[in-house]
Each structure stands twice: as C-alpha cells, then as structure tokens.
Amino acid sequence: MSTRDLKGLYSALLVAFDENGNINEKGLRQIVRHNIDVCKMDGLYVGGSTGENFMLSTEEKKRIFEIAKDEAKDDITLIAQVGSINLKESVELAKFVTDLGYDAISAVTPFYYKFSFDEIKYYYETIIKDVDNRMIIYSIPFLTGVDMSLAQFGELFANPKIVGVKFTAADFYLLERMRKTYPDVLIFAGFDEMLLPATVLGVDGAIGSTYNVNGVRARQIFELAKQEKISEALEIQHVTNDLITDILDNGLYGTIKLLLEEAGVEAGCCREPMKKYSPEMRARAKEIYKKYF
Ligand SMILES: CC(=O)N[C@H](C=O)[C@@H](O)[C@H](O)[C@H](O)CO
Ligand SMILES: CC(=O)C(=O)O
Numbered sequence: 001m002s003t004r005d006l007k008g009l010y011s012a013l014l015v016a017f018d019e020n021g022n023i024n025e026k027g028l029r030q031i032v033r034h035n036i037d038v039c040k041m042d043g044l045y046v047g048g049s050t051g052e053n054f055m056l057s058t059e060e061k062k063r064i065f066e067i068a069k070d071e072a073k074d075d076i077t078l079i080a081q082v083g084s085i086n087l088k089e090s091v092e093l094a095k096f097v098t099d100l101g102y103d104a105i106s107a108v109t110p111f112y113y114k115f116s117f118d119e120i121k122y123y124y125e126t127i128i129k130d131v132d133n134r135m136i137i138y139s140i141p142f143l144t145g146v147d148m149s150l151a152q153f154g155e156l157f158a159n160p161k162i163v164g165v166k167f168t169a170a171d172f173y174l175l176e177r178m179r180k181t182y183p184d185v186l187i188f189a190g191f192d193e194m195l196l197p198a199t200v201l202g203v204d205g206a207i208g209s210t211y212n213v214n215g216v217r218a219r220q221i222f223e224l225a226k227q228e229k230i231s232e233a234l235e236i237q238h239v240t241n242d243l244i245t246d247i248l249d250n251g252l253y254g255t256i257k258l259l260l261e262e263a264g265v266e267a268g269c270c271r272e273p274m275k276k277y278s279p280e281m282r283a284r285a286k287e288i289y290k291k292y293f
Contacts, residue, residue, distance in 0.1 A: 001132040002103040004077050006186055007204045008042025011035045011211040012050035016268035027266035032071040034265045039215025043077030050209040052271045058089050062096055069100045083107030090127045098131040106136040111144035117152050128161045135161055140168040150177050157185050166190050166207050176201050193244045196237040199225035210244055213259045243292045250284045258285030
C-alpha cells in the first residue's frame with residue numbers, strides 16, 4: 001500500500017473526448033502533463049465529476065485510470081474515484097486502481113435512490129474491505145442529495161481505512177465541527193471558490209476542477225492562508241472568483257477545456273449529453289483566457 005502523504009492540492013482531472021465522445025488519449029496525457037508541469041499540482045483526483053465519470057462505461061473508466069497513471073508515474077499523488085451506484089463495479093474498480101498503484105481511493109456517496117445511512121456505510125465498507133488501500137469519502141450533497149451528519153461521518157471514520165473526506169459543500173459550520181471533532185481525518189475542500197475560508201478552517205488540501213487551469217493562483221491562496229496572510233490571499237481569491245464566475249456563466253467543464261486549448265493542450269470536447277461548443281462559447285472562452293492568463 002502507498003504510504004504517500006495525501007495532503008495538498010489536486011486537480012479533479014478533466015478528460016479529453018473527441019467529437020464522437022471517445023477518449024482522446026493524446027489529449028488526456030497532455031492534460032495530465034499540464035497539471036504537473038504548469039499548474040504544479042501535488043496530485044490528481046481521477047474519475048470525479050470533472051472527469052465526466054458518471055457518463056462512462058467500466059472499460060472507459062479503467063482506460064482513464066491506466067492512462068493517468070502511465071503519464072503521471074510516481075511524480076504526483078493519485079486518487080481514484082471509484083464510486084458508482086453499481087457497487088460491484090466500484091469493488092472491481094477499487095481492486096483495479098490499487099493494482100495500478102493509486103495512492104488512495106475515493107467514492108461518491110451512493111446517489112439517485114434514497115439509501116439509508118446503514119446502506120451508505122455498507123457501501124463504503126464493501127468497497128474498501130478487500131483492497132489494501134485508503135478511502136476518501138466524496139461528499140457533494142448539491143449533486144447527490146445525500147447530506148450526512150457529523151456523527152454519521154464519525155461512524156464512517158471509525159473504520160481505520162476510511163481516512164478522509166472530500167467536502168464539496170458550503171456548510172462551513174459542519175466543516176468547522178468536523179475539523180475540531182476529527183483532527184486526524186484528512187479534509188479536502190471541494191469548492192474552489194471557497195478555498196480561502198476552507199483553508200482558514202484548517203483543511204489539509206483541496207480538490208477542484210478549476211485547478212486544471214488556475215492551479216498557480218490556488219497554490220498562492222492556499223499557502224498565503226496557511227501563513228495567515230489573509231488579505232493577500234483574499235486578493236487572489238477575488239481574481240480567482242471573477243474567473244470562476246466567468247467560467248460558470250459560460251459552461252463549467254467545456255470552458256475549462258477551451259481555456260486549456262488556448263494554453264496549447266488538446267483538451268477536446270465533453271461527453272454527450274453535455275453540449276457541443278457553440279461559436280459564441282468558444283469566442284467567450286478566448287476572451288476569458290486573455291483576461292486571466
Ligand atoms: C461539481 C464539481 O465540479 N465540483 C468541483 C469539486 O468538487 C469544484 O471544483 C467545482 O467545479 C468548482 O468549485 C466550480 O464551482
Ligand atoms: C472537482 C471534483 O470534485 C470532481 O471532479 O469530482
């Protein structure tokens with residue numbers, strides 16, 4: 001099992017698709033390289049929301065895990081998101097990525113059906129049971145509808161293999177309670193637009209989509225906030241949030257891919273049913289790139 005320190009900043013890896021929605025391996029490798037060489041990320045979170053993972057087949061997910069590992073080698077930390085509401089698939093993927101040498105596994109809370117907490121707990125314990133690896137819970141209530149309480153998180157953290165949480169929520173009260181109550185659990189901030197306040201509350205790192213292009217500013221925010229240089233960090237968070245607002249207005253993952261194209265990375269299209277880029281969207285992305293990079 002990897003004993004690598006998991007703390008730090010991770011891009012939620014984007015995946016390049018061609019016009020037909022197939023994985024563009026060359027483009028995917030370039031995105032990985034850009035995250036390492038230009039954005040200077042500590043790690044990559046592979047197979048998350050940003051990876052359009054929930055629209056992919058098991059074979060495609062495996063291929064992406066293989067390509068990312070092959071390109072990144074051991075240069076940075078790799079976390080694989082293997083969660084799905086097909087529990088057998090999650091178990092299979094957890095074994096697959098552990099064999100590939102991923103440093104940790106993550107799984108989104110099971111969604112769509114209203115699973116009880118006991119079912120959620122069973123899901124995590126089943127995924128992690130037979131692999132020699134560490135689990136990071138992926139909590140993103142605004143997309144999954146799954147809200148867990150402080151005590152329920154604690155029940156999951158009671159399993160020594162469940163070592164952390166990717167916290168994609170704006171509930172800073174819960175975040176503060178979690179930091180205080182579970183000081184040894186790794187907490188990763190999930191909303192890039194709230195990196196500064198999350199860092200002030202003591203998160204161990206962050207995982208985000210916009211770091212694929214804005215990693216350098218994210219690093220400045222994270223480091224300045226840890227040094228308690230709050231007003232300097234806030235200046236950079238302000239610019240970052242102007243950028244994120246422009247990205248969200250123009251279409252989240254597509255715009256980040258178009259910004260990468262401007263930076264010379266073959267980031268390609270999004271997977272249907274996400275829409276194709278209109279000429280207006282492309283033009284706007286060019287303007288955004290000029291303004292912030
Ligand atoms: C759903 C989604 O993509 N969430 C990401 C991480 O959790 C974030 O990085 C956001 O994309 C980002 O903060 C923009 O809102
Ligand atoms: C960013 C993120 O949280 C994800 O892609 O899953």
